Amino acid sequence: MDVDVAIVGAGPFGLSSAAYLKNKGIGVRIFGDAMSFWRDHMPAGMYLRSNWAASHISDPGSKLTLDHFKADTGARFEQPIPLQQFVEYGQWYQRKALPDLQSSQVKNVEKNGSGFKVSLDDGSLLKARRVIVATGIAHFPWMPREFEGKPKTHVTHSSDHSDLSRFRGKEVVVVGSGQSALDAARILKSFEAEVEVIGRQKEIRWVGQNAWLHRLGPVSWCLYSNFDVGPAGLSRLVGFPNLFRLLPRRLQNPLSHRAIRPAGTGWQKPYLAAVPMTLDRLVTSVEIQGDKVRLKLSDFTERIVDHVIVATGYRADVSRYSFLDPSMARTLRTSGGNPVLARGLESSVPGLHFVGKPAAWSFGPLLNFISGTHFASAELLKAF
Ligand SMILES: Cc1cc2nc3c(=O)[nH]c(=O)nc-3n(C[C@H](O)[C@H](O)[C@H](O)COP(=O)(O)OP(=O)(O)OC[C@H]3O[C@@H](n4cnc5c(N)ncnc54)[C@H](O)[C@@H]3O)c2cc1C
16 A cells, blocks of 8 residues: 555645544645635635634644644634635644645545555546545535526526626525625625626524623523524534434434524624515526526516526535546445445545545534534544
8 A cells, every 4th residue: 555544635624634643643635726715716805704613723732723823824814714814724723734735736645455546637547455435515506407508607506606896786696694604795895896696595594693602601502502503592502412312313403403503693684784685486487598597486576697606515426526436336335425424534435534524414413513513523544
């Protein structure tokens, strides 16, 4: 074998996993363009939804926190954390902990005896005893059927944008009512776009409306974990993924949904006061008409606009990982597109592990978020 572990992907989960394994003396190689999803698929002008305590990328000595980044670089920012600073934090973490990261893309992973053969886009090959898939959500953008297959000149997913200034002065509909939709609407408004939000929820939910519940000392401690995922009470349960996973599936699904249902951060409210929000509606048809898009809504009204940004989130489906060799993908046990994982975040293919969103079906909603890196990295070590 060339190496004990190959890690595919260099976002928060890949970086943290690599740092923990390396710290244990395990031979690890990590591949990917560090923090590229945050840099290229989120809009400039965005702020993180997670709070300060929940936005550190876990490292084994707790020496690579946001606070250490600020002290080391002189960067000046507070909560809410600006996207640009978070990208720079992740890149700083990589340089400090993993200076030998290889920015190549992984093209193929296939079983090779008791290990794996990993092919890179530069044509090189590597044999690894284990592989950790840490490729995030970039492979999983999801949009309702009505929008599928429309030209990107007219209809895009929110992940298609890192710079919304191209819509300056344009008429844009944003579909969705969660954080991505509200972020996009706020940023578009700052570019003097005529923007309307259309969502199927009955109302916008705002995070942070019960701030007083966080100021009750020990009572707050009982209600909320530092991981900042989920409402009072559920937040604590979500903070113990090994407990969450023991719950019957009929409880896990609604609790997961409740913990991460669409919502916007409360501080954005005043910035969106002038944005029309058409809620409790579905878009029933999408037609391209020259350089415009015509939308029909479930209330029988119509909109004709320059562009539609669909901010309806992501759905994990490992069959969309083109780098998983079909021979191996066939033997991977999945449920609804998610790999079924056991102790050590290991899949039914021995030695193949998943972290981040694809692990959330097995270990609960914490695995969707940066704060899930503390659990994931520690859990991975159990496999060694
Ligand atoms: C708009 C938006 C806002 C968000 N805000 C927050 C927030 O405030 N707080 C929070 O906790 N979470 C937030 N999230 C969720 C966030 O995506 C995850 O917390 C985090 O990105 C998960 O990290 P990751 O390492 O799993 O994935 P990513 O950060 O997506 O990293 C995956 C990496 O894998 C690389 N990669 C992919 N394929 C290959 C390949 N074949 N070979 C090599 N490398 C590859 C990519 O280039 C990328 O660098 C947000 C998500 C979105 C969409």
